[in-house]
Amino acid sequence: xxxxxxxxxPLSVPEGAIASLNCTYxxxxxxxxxxxxxxxxxxxxxxxxxxxxxxxxDGRFTAQLNKASQYVSLLIxxxxxxxxxxxxxxxxxxxxRALTFGSGTRLQVQP
Amino acid sequence: GxxxxxxxxxxxxxxxxxxxxxxxxxxxxxxxxxxxxxxxxGLEFLxxxxxxxxxxxxxLPSDRFSAERTGGSVSTLTIQRTQQEDSAVYLCASSSGLxxxxxxxxxxxxxxxxx
Numbered sequence: 093x094x095x096x097x098x099x100x101x102p103l104s105v106p107e108g109a110i111a112s113l114n115c116t117y118x119x120x121x122x123x124x125x126x127x128x129x130x131x132x133x134x135x136x137x138x139x140x141x142x143x144x145x146x147x148x149x150d151g152r153f154t155a156q157l158n159k160a161s162q163y164v165s166l167l168i169x170x171x172x173x174x175x176x177x178x179x180x181x182x183x184x185x186x187x188x189r190a191l192t193f194g195s196g197t198r199l200q201v202q203p
Numbered sequence: 204g205x206x207x208x209x210x211x212x213x214x215x216x217x218x219x220x221x222x223x224x225x226x227x228x229x230x231x232x233x234x235x236x237x238x239x240x241x242x243x244x245g246l247e248f249l250x251x252x253x254x255x256x257x258x259x260x261x262x263l264p265s266d267r268f269s270a271e272r273t274g275g276s277v278s279t280l281t282i283q284r285t286q287q288e289d290s291a292v293y294l295c296a297s298s299s300g301l302x303x304x305x306x307x308x309x310x311x312x313x314x315x316x317x318x
Contacts, residue, residue: 124304135294135309136246143304180246189234189300190259191307193246 093118096183098194106202111168113197115181118162124184125157125164126191131177139166139179171201205230207310209295215316216285224280224313228297235278236298236307237270238262241291249293252278253300285317 097116105111115125124143128136142148142155142164154167164183168175178198182191208227216222228235237249248262252272263269267285272278282289292314296307 126306128309135312138306138308141304141306182246188259189251189253189305190236190248190262191246192248193238195245 094194095119095192096181096194098179098181098197100195101198102200103197104200104202105171107171107173109171109201111171111175111199111201113166113168113179113181113199114163115165115194116163117181117183117192119183119185120159120162121186122162122183123186125155126182126184127153127155127164127166128180128182128193129175129177130180130196136180168199171199173201173203175199176201207295207297207308209293209310209313211313212311213314213316215318217318218287219284221281221283222285222315224282224293224315226278226280226295226297226310228276228278228295229308232297232299232308233275234298234300234305234307235272236296237278237280238294238296239291240294240312244291246294249280282315285315287317290315290317 126141127139130136152169156165178196180196181194235252238246251259267283270280292312294312295310298305298307
């Protein structure tokens, strides 16, 4: 079992719809969770992080964390074609500084 | 302010040669990380520096890989006797090094191709 799992996609949504990206993790000692966006040929850029159970909103993005079920999700409201990218879920375990990344979900927003 | 910078942006080398990759972190960031991303693969952690020391080297794949950081700033990742499987994008990230939600910011990466 991979430490951080994501559906590779592609996830295709129409412009203006809500895109829902999911991530599960195996280590219950994980404490912080990050979402990065990576455009083709570019480096990852941070979207947001979450460390408490519940929802955290930032503009069109909402991160959701459920530690009991060991999953974290990212919702993108009013999806735009410019949101088309690979979304990487990353987890930091207690006592470690390094991030463990999932393999990413490719999102395609259709105009 | 300036972000993380890396050089060179692209490096093509022959199998068996040594290469050096450079990372210049965000000013004031004490923590520095090296990752690599192979074609179709996720990001793989290599090494973490806090200041000039490396408390976590667990991701280095073999003793051909080494890294150093001097003056609490610039870091160099060295790969000796390169192999074709070393071909990847090598990404550097830096962070303030404070707190559990300390966020890492990535540089543009160095694309290494070993022929």
